[in-house]
Amino acid sequence: xxxxxxxxxxxxxxAWSKQEDQKLIDYIRVHGEGCWRSIPKAAGLHRxxxxxxxxxxxxxxxxxxxxxxxxxxxDLIIKLHALxxxxxxxxxxxxxxxxxxxxxxxxxxxxxxxxxKMGIDPNNHKPHxxxxxxxxxxxxxxxxxxSMNKGHNKVPIFKSPLAATHHRISFTEQESAIISSPSxxxxxxxxxxxxxxxxxxxxxxxxxxxxxxxxxxxxx
DNA sequence: AAGGAGTTCAACCGCGAACTA
DNA sequence: TTAGTTCGCGGTTGAACTCCT
Numbered sequence: 001x002x003x004x005x006x007x008x009x010x011x012x013x014x015a016w017s018k019q020e021d022q023k024l025i026d027y028i029r030v031h032g033e034g035c036w037r038s039i040p041k042a043a044g045l046h047r048x049x050x051x052x053x054x055x056x057x058x059x060x061x062x063x064x065x066x067x068x069x070x071x072x073x074x075d076l077i078i079k080l081h082a083l084x085x086x087x088x089x090x091x092x093x094x095x096x097x098x099x100x101x102x103x104x105x106x107x108x109x110x111x112x113x114x115x116x117k118m119g120i121d122p123n124n125h126k127p128h129x130x131x132x133x134x135x136x137x138x139x140x141x142x143x144x145x146x147s148m149n150k151g152h153n154k155v156p157i158f159k160s161p162l163a164a165t166h167h168r169i170s171f172t173e174q175e176s177a178i179i180s181s182p183s184x185x186x187x188x189x190x191x192x193x194x195x196x197x198x199x200x201x202x203x204x205x206x207x208x209x210x211x212x213x214x215x216x217x218x219x220x
Numbered sequence: 221a222a223g224g225a226g227t228t229c230a231a232c233c234g235c236g237a238a239c240t241a
Numbered sequence: 242t243t244a245g246t247t248c249g250c251g252g253t254t255g256a257a258c259t260c261c262t
Contacts, residue, residue, distance in 0.1 A: 015230070015256085037247060053248080054231070089250060104251075105229050 012046045016055055020045055024052055025060055058099045065097025069106055077103060078111060082125040 027043035036049035088100035
């Protein structure tokens with residue numbers, strides 16, 4: 001049985017108040033991010049660390065860009081989704097000031113619908129012949145994160161730059177087809193912390209599709 | 221104006237990975 | 242090596258909001 005992430009008693013849930021926001025902002029300004037589990041207590045918040053982390057990363061961070069997505073941002077999301085599936089954090093990483101939650105919400109509420117209207121299956125980015133799985137939750141098709149993350153043929157997800165260096169990025173046939181598409185010209189670059197660059201120089205470069213100028217940014 | 225349907229988005233949950241002792 | 246802890250992610254939920262009749 002998994003232990004809960006925090007003591008459920010004496011923990012506030014739901015929307016954050018202005019006072020709570022301010023406490024969190026003030027604390028992080030002084031002490032910086034990190035050790036989310038201890039932040040609530042230290043900052044005097046009756047929240048679990050997870051909740052603080054989410055609130056900070058998605059809404060309170062000073063570099064967050066709010067508001068409507070620009071057309072080029074939307075375009076990029078579609079292309080990145082075709083390439084990466086539901087790896088929202090990776091996609092958001094290519095959109096300065098945007099968070100994974102925001103990108104995910106925008107995809108589900110706007111882009112997804114738009115693609116369906118255009119006759120494109122949002123799961124595989126191909127014109128759908130017969131859209132056999134109309135229900136949203138079950139419509140995560142063979143190429144989406146559900147199958148890629150939990151099933152076979154998954155694209156590796158690198159939780160740390162170091163992990164990324166120990167894997168060769170590989171793509172399924174379908175993803176390779178997308179990458180090879182002449183309409184797709186992604187400029188995704190592998191970005192690693194400078195401390196690692198030296199150590200990597202002897203290693204072989206990560207697989208990349210020259211013809212499409214496609215590189216993957218895994219600076220996460 | 222009312223209220224039901226549809227949409228948006230902030231927040232929570234559970235899981236797996238990474239880390240630590 | 243292993244078990245416990247923490248972090249980060251994607252999926253899902255539900256309250257608030259908007260639109261439509």
